Amino acid sequence: MEQFDYVVLGASHAALEALRAIRAHDSDGSIAVLDREARLPVSPTVLPYVVSGKRPEDRIALRERGWFDDLRVDYRQQAHAAALDSAHSRLRLADGSEIGYGKLLLATGAAPAVPPIAGLSDVRFHVLRTLDDALALREAGRSAGRAVVLGAGLVGMHAAENLARAGARVTIIEMRDQVLPGYFDATAAARIQAAFHDNGVEVLTGRRVERVAPRAGGCTVQLDGGDPCDADLLLVAAGVRPEVSYLAGSGVAVERGVVVDAFMRSTAANVWAAGDVVQTPSFFGDATPAGGILPDAVEQGRTAGMSMAGDPGVQAYPGGVSLNTYGFFGRRALSVGRDAPQQGGADWEVLVRGGEGSDAYLKIVLRDGRLQGVFGVDVLFDPGIMWELILRRVELGARAKALLEDPQDAARALMSGLWR
């Protein structure tokens, strides 16, 4: 049986950052990376740009093979973990071989969630998570007259825009009452939705799909209490679920994802986890959605890697903060942190500028004078600085007003003074 000091499952953002962190502290330990894919790692985030044709598929690899070689990492493609035996510190792969590890990182990410819709398994539908998905969607999009996108999250919205640009008539169907739920409030979402409407994309919110049925060259989508709508192309973008199929009986606790502590340790000895496979605790310690955020996956990967290598500089992962940069039809929407709850007490303060018809929309959420969230459409600011201000629980005091007026400059000036 092969044996490595470190084995990393997955080769996306969390895994790559963990590799760097491990090597920064342990220059000698043997490392193997097992990637399911048959190609160099690609970020799911660039896939919409492959679909649109903006980026050729051979220029999007996150790392070249030489990067792994330089780090002296044994990088293996098409290596699929089938089962984990954490009691004996070994993995069984899909080809039947076994690999022993000293320390293991689970960074297998997530796979598209397929909602329980009647008839969905009988029709051909697309998802968008891997490069193969993107290439298939790009191909189908070229000839699709009519496309239906299920889900108005970031993936669905991005893909819908690209399909519309490719010439398809696109309908987005979202269960909840607005687009991009969880990222933006209703006012911001309405601005974004209007842009889609202006560009000929139909957006149906608060609607459920009752069933889908095959039709020549595509499918028919039956909405609750409405006319059926025909689609040459059906894209299911209803979120993701952690890729944990190989963890059954492994001793690694899984809830909405792999359960981890502040150093990304799972419940099994010598097993860490990072990225989309993890059940990310919220920084705010509440039910605010966390996880599935690229910069967060990187933080988790670094924390896990440092912890695995025994780097004394490791710091506890502070918890996930929702963070998105979203471009649509040449415009930009940014969101960092959490919105105020419906029944927030007197400790909450919400500052807003720009209602309907104005040039821009900006919302700043404070609790006890500390930044909780910033949400902007057609307003620029530095999400990284806002993130840091939230993590540091910086008291804004009288600066809140300046922040609302000019979030970029005011936050930069404040942050600059906080750096030594």
Next chain:
Amino acid sequence: MSATPTIAFDAARCDGCGHCMNACVSAKSSDAHRAQPRIQILRDDESGRWGIAQCRQCGDPRCASVCPAAALEKGDDGIVAWDGERCVNCLICTAGCTFGGIAFSAAEGHVVKCDQCEGAPQCVAACTRGALRYVTTANLYNRWGDLEDLFVPGLGGCQGCNTELIMRHTLRRVGSNTVLATPPGCIPGMGSVGYNGMLGCKVPVFHPLLTNTASMLTGIRRQYKRKGRNVTALALAGDGGAGDVGFQSLSGAAERGEQILFICVDNEGYMNTGAQRSGSTTYGAWTATTPIGESARGKTQDAKNLPLLMMWHGCEYVATASTAFMEDFYAKLEAALDASQRGFAYLHLYSPCTSGWRFPSASNIEVARKAVETNFAVLWEYRRDQGLKLSRDIEDPAPVTEYLKLLGKFRHLDATQIAHIERHVAEQAQVLRELARMHPREGRQVVGHQSDLMAVDLDQ
């Protein structure tokens, strides 16, 4: 990964004139577009201070880590470079940066960031107030990093001591063709001469007596020369081994012009034997032998100025240096090494002692910097053929108390003692100022009648 030159910002010197931003716009604009400045100076009205948003060229750039398109990469030149061919304009890099160092430019249609103008940052050139400085020390570290470290990996110094830095960097540059003398003191205590019969470094090293370092090196250097081999004779000594107990042999070797590079690491006392006073200990300072009690208030004499004493020997080269100013130190080490091939070279390094001076181990470099900025330790160099030159401006020093208050050994000082130290610092600065103005070489032109023969037979 290499270290990177930095554009340093001093908020206290900035008046928000904006010349840096204008210079950046000019440098980065083309006929097609007017660029967004890659540096931004902003005022925080609450604190009344100016702030900066600019790429720090992080060693571990998070903008690059989070980029899903591998469009950002830190290059061998240290610059985090942006690749427009790969960028997909997703702006996730702006979520990765906490400095506002990469931002979307509407005019240019993509994110923009500072590239330090290929080593000649225009913003720095435009700053007339010294608020922006282009710090290139990193280049030196990179160069030094390529040189072989000739000390053992582990040296047993006190936490936060800068002597390990001094030792390793010195020997890296001086190189393996060296015989090293380390008389009793912190340096052999840290392991330069080794343990259990094993050497502490990769060059021949010996442990002379406190008194005879320069004499032994003289003999070694001369013997090698006689054998036809040109080695560098290097001493790494403390202030006691150089200026007190060891002064006789040091003075003799300097006066004879022996080809030696003598480095004094001055921690102002006999620190490895329990922090006793030395001739270099500051007036008023606590040491084990100048205690604080009902009547005793620390040392009652001023420190002697050892580097100036060495200058009056007419050495080939004499300089003072500080680990808070590494570029200056490197340049002086270079000059001293060169001079030691012709005659005696003496380098005096200030070495704040974390344990003996009583300050937190993390603040060594800060203490060293403050010593220089207050004129407590003035940086200068002397070349026999050029006289003395100040290495940095001493006209507008910080108050000496800013230095004194950093150190536990001065905690007990009363107003009279502080005034005494302030006066002494000012006097020393004045002496150096005067010396720097003098032009002894002009004395070469003999005034009056030149004598052609000795008129008197002195031997009679």
